[in-house]
Amino acid sequence: MTAAHPGAHEPGGAQPAAGTPPTAGPGPTDEELAGMSRRELVQLGGEMDGVRVVHAEPPVSPGSRQEKRAERQIAMAFTGAGLSAVAFMVLFPAWPWRQRYDGGGFQLSSLFTPLLGITLALALTLVGVGVVLWAKNLMPYEVVVQDRHEGASPEIERQTTAATLMEGLTETGIARRTVIKRSLGFAGAALGVLAAFPLIGALIKKPGDALYTTPWRSGMQLLSSNGVPIRPADMLPGSLQTVFPPVQGGNRSADGVTMLIRLLPEQAANYRARPGQESFRWNDFLAFSKICTHAGCPVSLYERQTARILCPCHQSQFDATNDAKPISGPATRSLPQLPLELDANGYFTAKSDYTEPIGPAFWERSS
């Protein structure tokens, strides 16, 4: 390490022989160096770094049967890997991948993806097998030891290194130049806080009333997914239609999505509304939010005979004939009901937005 600093700070040519590597005495002369073989140079370099070979197994003798066999195996693995890769490249464009829709039966195209997977996996695996065989059977095996000194570095090395570092620090003059030090500290602190802004800032959003309202407004027609308004005669008893608000992108609306349900006559006769919401239904038609009040999944599994609405995520069940009250599962609140009426042309419209927040609970929710 000290050899890297042959400058002014070195105390008088003390090449530290102290304790560390057992060097090979005075190095060879230039003539001796020129005459050394590569193997001798490797050995010399190792000795200078304190490296010793303690055990070496004789390498596979060139031209032996053992070597030939190992070579053959490795070559086979690599060739196999190459052939698998070529097979992948041939199969990719050539194998029939297009499916026939004639119903049933075995199709060659079913094998397309599996074949690509098998050939690629084979190629990668065989490269690995080849490399492992090469390392195990052909590379020389030897155990090498490098000496490390014990304890701390010699005193002289420690003091000179510390002095070099402190000298550099003093030359910047940071200790004396208080203004620069403080202004730099300020710049660093401000930049550090700035770095947090884009990360944390994106998490802080004032939701406004977004959690309390949906796109539904008074007088809005209930539209099917392809934008057609709905009349009472369009739906038979015991049917369900998913409806959307008539706004831009309404049929992808995450909070406006609503189930328009027509009960069977006997179910409608026994319908019990929540107090204060008796006027929300229109005869045997009811509209409930499709967003589960437990975790926000779409609840559109409707059983017409029992008028139950099921949530597929956690098996909550809501009774459509009783204010969509949860009767089973983890949900605890009724599905919010959209107040219904007919417009002048006889199409279903909303009397107003939902009268309570739809979907799962949140911190600020009062009910």
Added chain:
Amino acid sequence: MRARTTRSHRTRRRSRLSSAAALLLALTAVGGLYSALAPSSSAQEQGLSAEAQAGQQLYENGCITCHGRNLQGVQDQGPSLIGVGEAAVYFQVSTGRMPVAQHDAQIQRKTPVYDDAQVNQLMAYVQANGGGPMLPAEQNLRDGNLADGGELFRLNCASCHNFAGRGGALSSGKAAPSLNASTDLDIYTAMLSGPQSMPVFGDNQLSPEQKRSIIDYIQTLKATADPGGAGIGRAGPVPEGLVIWVVGITLCLAACLWAGSRA
């Protein structure tokens, strides 16, 4: 019923020797009563076609226990069939769901009891009593728009029948069946009639063309080969993840252990 009460009433008055004669008499009386009533009931349905009359025979032999006389239903046994239409009859009878083997939460598809001609006769009889949804006139029920069919299937059907049509559970032992065995007409008539738990999709809600689009999509989906080589029930990411975790990781561990034991 009537035969039994008549018999017990008379056997109390008469001696044991004449009980056989009394039974004969009672049966004759019941037969006479039936023949006296039968013409009056057929007189009410004078407009029935020959096919519907054959259907009425089948109905009175096989369906009347649960669905009652004149299709008006029996409390806690079977619903009224007035106005359900031939579409409902086709779906229930041709898929073997009716007649039911036993009253379970879920009525299962099974080998049909009635052949095609008998199904037609039953359809004619039920259709003649109150009308209702009829079979589609089109022969090709896949003549629709595949992309629209996919959208409509995911919006209206996939929540219960699974995104690949493999069915799923409902409440209290009920289930939405797999669509694997369903023919085009099965699916069409199911949408028209809303069997069991399924909501009805009348022609004003899903037009005939939309229905055909949905059928095209379902049947295309069923005929699709599994691109990954194995569908694993086509039940989605849960079984697929399970296979990777259980089988894949076990294989990796075995490989690691084998490599370690060889080192």
